[in-house]
Amino acid sequence: MKVQSFSHVGITVSDFNRFVQYYWDVFGCPLVGVSEAPPERVRAFFGVGRDHPAPACKIGWIRVPGGATLEIFGFEPKLPPERIPWNKVGQTHFSFNVRNVHKWHDYLRAKGVEIVTTPEQSPRGHWFFFVRDFDGNLIEMIDLKHMYYVLGWLGPLGGWLFRRGMYKDYYAR
Template sequence: MKVQSFSHVGITVSDFHRFVQFYSDVFGCPLVGVSDAPPERVRSFFGVGLDHEAPRCKIGWIRVPGGATLEIFGFEPTCPPERIPWNRVGQTHFSFEVRNIHQWHAWLQAKGLEIVTAPEQSPRGHWFFFVRDFDGNLIELIDLRHMYYVLGWLGPLGGWLFRRGMYRQYYEGTPPAPGRR
């Protein structure tokens, strides 16, 4: 058994309409579906809002170019956002693949987004940087450059080879040898 592809990431938002407009204007991600969950569904499915007599949730699907989806939840009432530390176990960020990383950095900076890091090149040659949206969600923008083709065409073969070679210890459950990571 194996998954077919990455489908979506779920994000609870402070302002449904603002989130839709922001991701459409900034990243070109259109809203493709909306539904409203009544109080009984919010209580039974999400298990939240039990202390509120009529909790509600607007659910939306925002399509990311390339195929993934941002599933957004606009709860009423909401809880305030919290910044997630990198070393806390669990999700920390999501990533958009882009081209021309330095142009993206300048454009997002001019739009007033909170830029977390400057563009940085990895040892493998791809470029990336981090920004936050208005709710504080951490977004990585990554320009894979030549690695896009390597991952796209050679990814399955590389995964098969690495499982049997240099990354074998991760599949066998044995810790890597000191100095090998």
């Protein structure tokens, strides 16, 4: 058994409408669906608001160009955000594929986006930098250069070869 592709990442947001507008204005990602969970489901399924008279959850789907989706949750009541340290087990960031990180860096700075790092080049040749959205979510902006083609066309073959070669220790049972 193996998965077919990456689908989405879920993000709980502080302000549903602001998040939708921000991701449209800054990244060109449109809202493609919205639903509201009834209070009973918010309590039972999500375990939120058990002591709240009317817990709520608005759920939205924001389409990222290229195919992935940001699934966003606007809960009431909500907890305050926490900055996630790199070495804490669990998710740390998500990434957008872009072309020309230097132009993106300038564009995002002009938009008032919090810039975390300046663009830097990896030893393998791709460029990347990090930003935070208004809720503090860490986003990697990455230009994989030639690796787009390597991953797209040779990814399955490379995975097969690497499982049997230089990365075989990671697959030992």
